[in-house]
Amino acid sequence: MTDWNAMSDEDFRREAREFFESEYPPALRYILRRARWHEMKEWWRKLYEKGWIAPNWPREWGGMGLEAGKMVALLEEMERHGVARAPDQGITQVGPIIMQFGTEEQKRRYLPGTLSGEFIWCQGYSEPNAGSDLASLQTSAIRVDDEFVINGQKIWTSLADDATHIYLLARTDRQVKKQAGISFFIVNLQTPGITIRPIRNLAGHEEFCQVFFDEVRVPLSALVGQLNEGWNIAKALLSFERLNIGSPRRPQYALHRLEAVARARGLFADPGFVDRYAAVKLDLEDLAALYGGFVEQAKRGEALGPEISMLKIWAMETWQRVTDLLVEVGEEQGVMPGVQDVAGVKADFLNAFYYARPATIYGGSSEIQRNILAKYVLRLPG
């Protein structure tokens, strides 16, 4: 297996750029939505064959074990070329969790298939009555002989209809403090008793789903980590998620569109526009500095503390400011659905705008992130 870290940063960056240019499907550049599995399957296979599916995983499990500088180069080249995010929750989230908390058997069973694309993962956390107050979740897993029986309902599960497996939080003890009675499970979505129903979002996409569990029987080996340890596991995973969400990559997509449209409309000659553009451009550049600090910290193997919440807030709010401005410079075309042609520049204004809307809601809303920072970082009284 190639040791990518042995390459010089420049060589690695060139390799990445050439690879994306020659292999990435042109129709999927800058798509401004979550890509579906059927669209990304072929690209996944190419990444897999190159050994580039999991830049963040250690090499012993087939990852790239990429050091910080090259990770940034890879992300930058993906962003530059407009490479969409594949259904990658297995890589970014459940993979690292299985490595940290799973048994040897779970690692052998799930990690190789997650890399190859045999297993596609979705996340079962939120419930209709457990959103910001996630710990009050009611989906239950009750041990009956050598099985757990799961009952309940999950919601806002992204791309569940593309997934083969779900990782979920379920209540395993009702007698203790709400956070202390939750466990972490991995479940094959083919298991009898599971029903998936897509939900149409504001953009008109069926990106997230409801997932119903009705007497779903899973083996004891579906439990990851210790019983009732699920909340801590999920929290460990949330900091991975916040680092990933905090990447400047998605706002950069939108900024590139903004720049292209602004050039096509001659807006860089308008000082009023330039001032507003400069503000969002620098919000994004400075986000990269903030992000870089957390990446360095993660790469040194240090745990990411509650400070990571500020990265999510700033990244998502910056992203929204960029897309707000994008719709505005689209003028009349900015409110017309679909890809618009602005003097030869193609832009899907509304899709970009809609895509950024839920960013301050999912993964812990911006208000919840502020609560976390106030309590655990600023140590303000409760």
Add this chain to the structure above:
Amino acid sequence: MTERLASRSAADGAHRTLLADSVTAFTGRGADIARARRLRGSSEEYDRAAWRRMAELGWLGILVPDTHGGLGLGLPEMGIVARGLARALAPEPLVASAVMATTALAGGGSEALKREHLPRLVAGETVPVLAWQETAGAWDAASPALQARPLEGGYRLTGVKRFIAGAAQADVFLVSALADASPALFWVARDTAGVRLELEPLADGRQFGTLTLTDALVSRERVVARGRQAADALARALDYGAAVASAELCGVAERALEISLDYLRTRVQFGKPIGSFQALQHRGVDLYIQKELAGAVLDQVLEALGEAPDAASRAALASRLKARCSDAALRVTRESIQLHGAIGFTDDCDIGLYLKRALVLAGWLGSATQHRRRYVALSSENGK
């Protein structure tokens, strides 16, 4: 190669920690601003004894090569000192003199002037400041109006320089001028015939100087740089000045936030500390995010500035930094007044002094809006 880099960065870490400790010892652990209060509005503006102590600690020589008696360190180290001093609102002209005038002199072409004055500057014996600006809002104007007419053995300088920070106790001015339609920098002693200095008060109790030169005679030996070299030295001095002023803005923001968070934890209304109210918690968090963001940009840019490949990318970096830190410090200090309520609007409460320092640092060396425009003009095809 990697090993050398690793050991260099370990050494960097060690001496930076020592530096930070010495600044904390200098200012008092809680960033004591009693000295700043005492000196504000005084005609001396700052404390010459404190300046000499700063020299003894080596801080004035951080950017001076060791061949001229300095420490030969870089902007990250100067940033540590500036940030720490700003926490205590130190009034000394670290940026104006130890960064800007020093960088301009060191970047000049006169080896004789450097040999004679850099060691004196490091020792705190000579305090020069840069006098380059002529019009409000034109801090980086390429071409000065101040004329230097050549004559036998030297030049006669005529014109006006304004908004000169650190002028109150400066004994030398590095004056930018146009000589034969080409930029030049002159070493002008304060007591030169034909030089008049007036001082005007600033919001933070310090002063700006206005320097009027009327046929002031400066000998050829006092030419710091000419032509391209003068323009380059000045541009570098301004970028470094903006960068280290940004470190001061970070120090101001950081300390103002600490003071305000302490207030939120202790001030009781409705039977509870006001910091327990979500509306105020979220405001506090937003200020914290601005402070952290500014700090992240500061660390990144101070490391990168000294190794910028060309003047345009150096200027773009400096502008990015000054824009962020100005906005962050202004926002933190303005909202800190609000978090304090009525007491925050009194002169007795320290928080207002932080707002005033932030105002001055944000308004000096280019406002956030100016820097954002310059960044766009320099950094991409979009500006052209």
